Amino acid sequence: MQPLTPESAATTLLEAGNRPPATVRSDVVEELDxxxxxxxxxxxxxxxxxxxxxxxxxxxxxxxxxxxxxxxxLHEETTMLTAANTRRIDIRVTVTGNTPRPGSLPNSLFASHSTLFTALYHVPAFRGLLSDIAGAPVFDCIYPDEQITGTHQTQVGDTRGWHWGDHEFAWIFISEAPAPEHGGLLQCVPHTPWNKQDPAVNRCLTQGQIRTYHHESGESYFFKTDTTLHRTMPIQTEGITRSIVNLTYSGVSDLLSEKTDETTDAVSLD
Structure with a gap:
């Protein structure tokens, strides 16, 4: 037996944490890889x-x-998925201080209609890229309903209010984004732990630096969601659309702790 090196141990760990279901097309995974x-x-x-x-x-x-x-x-598939989605929600999430969340694309939509995003989620080269950026292993999200979701915002005032993610990592694909003057900008306050019993969002905002990011259509980003308080600024102009797809992943801390999924449960209501 060959000795276990740090590199081979890491590879084994990542492979064990990437388990595509039978419904994912292996030929598309291989092609994208x-x-x-x-x-x-x-x-x-x-x-x-x-x-x-x-x-x-x-x-x-x-x-x-x-x-x-x-x-x-990916842009073409997102356009198809938003056209297929007939569901709009307008809710407020208690565990993030009653912040608003409209316009959800549920995981079930991707499971039924997506070929590319469901394959990309499990592409070894993509998983390795995310792990290289994070400096830590990236695993399948342990809560299946949160693995692939999306947001389609089409009305003035649509926003993803201040919140944290239930799991450690997320990769966001911006399929369609407004110019900065129309809103939809990402704002983040990194290194802010989430107390679900007392989220105290405004207090967290006074204690950290708010970073604001603009993304063009077709851009993407990767971030640590469980300790980054974040939101998207409201859409400010009639006729403007913002569409994104969110791939959520778990980290080692997610596997070792008892997780709850209040935010996903709230926006996944049928």
Whole structure:
């Protein structure tokens, strides 16, 4: 038996934490893995830059780390999914201080209609990229209903109010984004722990630095959601649309702790 090295141990751990269900097309996983691996071999400095940003901000802009062909196809699938979605919710989530959450695309929509996002979730090269950026292993989200979701905002005032994520990591694909003057900007306060019994959102906002990010259509980012208080600013202009897809992943801390999923349960109501 070969001795276990840190590299082989990490590979074994990541493979064990990536379990595609039978409904995911293995040929699409393989195709995307080949496409992404080839692209990443051309931009090692960009991966390192993203890892450095993540270590500082618990956020990493991933523009340029995905090949243009993949971005184009993900955008096309998002457009199809938002057209297929007939469900709009307007709720407030208690455990984040009654902040609003409209316009959800549920995991069930992706399970029924998605080919690319369900495959990308399990692509080894993509999972390895996220782990390299985080500096830690990235696993399947332990709560299946939260693995792949989305948001489609179409009305003035639509926002994802201040909140935390139930699990450690999220990768966000921005399919359609407004210009900064129309709202929809991402705001984050990293290094803010979440007390679900007393979220005290306003107090957290006074104790940390609010970082504001604008993303163009087709961009993506990866961030640590469980200790980053975050929101999207309200849509400010009639006729503006913001569409995103959210791939949620668990970290080691999620596997070792007793997790609850109040925010996902709230926005997953039929």
């Amino acid at each position: 080949t496409l992404l691996s080839k692209h990443l071999s051309t931009c090692p400095d960009a991966v390192e830059k993203a890892a450095v940003q993540y270590s500082r901000e618990h956020y990493a802009r991933m523009t340029g780390l995905l090949p243009d062909e993949m971005v184009r196809r």
